[in-house]
Amino acid sequence: MSKGLQIALGGVVVAVLLGWYAATNLEEIGTFQYFQTLAEFRAADTGRAARVHGYVAPGSIERDMGARSIRFAVVQDPPHAAPGASAPDSLRVVYGTLTAPDMFKDGAEVVVEGRMGSDAVFVADNVMAKCPSKFEAKQAQQASY
Numbered sequence: 001m002s003k004g005l006q007i008a009l010g011g012v013v014v015a016v017l018l019g020w021y022a023a024t025n026l027e028e029i030g031t032f033q034y035f036q037t038l039a040e041f042r043a044a045d046t047g048r049a050a051r052v053h054g055y056v057a058p059g060s061i062e063r064d065m066g067a068r069s070i071r072f073a074v075v076q077d078p079p080h081a082a083p084g085a086s087a088p089d090s091l092r093v094v095y096g097t098l099t100a101p102d103m104f105k106d107g108a109e110v111v112v113e114g115r116m117g118s119d120a121v122f123v124a125d126n127v128m129a130k131c132p133s134k135f136e137a138k139q140a141q142q143a144s145y
Contacts, residue, residue, distance in 0.1 A: 035111045038076040038091055049115045052122065055079060056129075057090050058106040063098060070095045074122075079107040095124040103129040 035051035036044070054074035062071045073090040093112055104110065104127060114124040 038074060038089070041091070042089070045116060047116060049113070049125075051111055051113050052091065053109075053111050054091065056104070056106055056108050056110055060090075061104075061106060065098070068096070068098055070098065070100055074110060074112060078109070091122050092120070093122045093124050093127075095127050101127060101129040105129075 035053040038052060038054045041050055041052045052074065054076055055078045057073035057075045058079050060071075060073035063069075064071060071092070071094050073092050075090045093114075094117075095112075108129045110130075111128045112122060112124040113126040113128075114122055117123045
């Protein structure tokens with residue numbers, strides 16, 4: 001086998017492997033994918049993996065020790081925006097672990113990653129929570145400069 005044929009064969013193998021990797025991994029959640037609001041997710045629910053942004057509905061967090069999971073609901077608007085208002089459109093979420101982020105609590109801003117299950121419950125693979133008060137303090141400091 002000539003040296004040129006070996007190089008061409010190696011190039012074809014590399015191209016096939018890169019194509020296979022792109023075809024199998026680009027449909028799932030990548031690190032470059034932005035999150036959707038709850039309304040955007042409801043409008044474009046495709047059954048594919050998604051990131052959904054919202055707020056943990058107050059009083060919705062339930063820890064199931066037997067199933068080793070956390071169940072909660074995500075609402076579109078922050079609870080402090082309309083205190084006492086009911087949240088009719090919420091996304092029920094199950095997170096398959098008892099370990100939650102430190103900032104995870106009622107009313108916390110969250111991004112959940114996963115996909116919608118067959119029983120209309122969003123099965124989260126990852127939950128990210130943040131505390132908006134930390135960002136407000138930084139904005140106040142930046143405004144004073």
